[in-house]
Amino acid sequence: METTASRPWTGQDLSGKVRCEMVQATETRKPKTILLIEDEQDLVIGLQDAFGFEGYEVANVGTGEQGVRAAAEIHPDLIILDLMLPGLNGYLVCEQIR
Numbered sequence: 001m002e003t004t005a006s007r008p009w010t011g012q013d014l015s016g017k018v019r020c021e022m023v024q025a026t027e028t029r030k031p032k033t034i035l036l037i038e039d040e041q042d043l044v045i046g047l048q049d050a051f052g053f054e055g056y057e058v059a060n061v062g063t064g065e066q067g068v069r070a071a072a073e074i075h076p077d078l079i080i081l082d083l084m085l086p087g088l089n090g091y092l093v094c095e096q097i098r
Contacts, residue, residue: 031055031056031057032055032056032057032077032078033056033057033058033059033074033075033076033077033078034051034056034057034058034059034076034077034078034079034080035059035060035061035067035070035071035074035076035078035079035080036048036058036059036060036061036079036080037060037061037062037063037064037066037067037070037079037080037081037082037085037090037093038060038062038080038082038085039062039063039082039085039086040082044060044062047080048060059074059076062085063085063086063087063088064085064086064087064088064089064090064092064093065087065088067079067081067085067088067093067097068088068093068096068097071097079097081093081094
């Protein structure tokens, strides 16, 4: 059986054979947004690449103060928060965002 990028894997049937089907979107969906609050640039680049490859929009800020403002402005679907940030640490950022 041929698998290509245009025919994504959707699971296995009960006999254990891999099946592929075309998955049709019935509506145009806005990509989910991830807010990455991280000051380590190498980690930021890796996470942005990985999540971007999977179709997510990734916004990044490098300080806790910027993270609080960005969370209020963009209303992300997910926040990935570094706990050891310069200035306002991740615990305080989490309290303020909640």
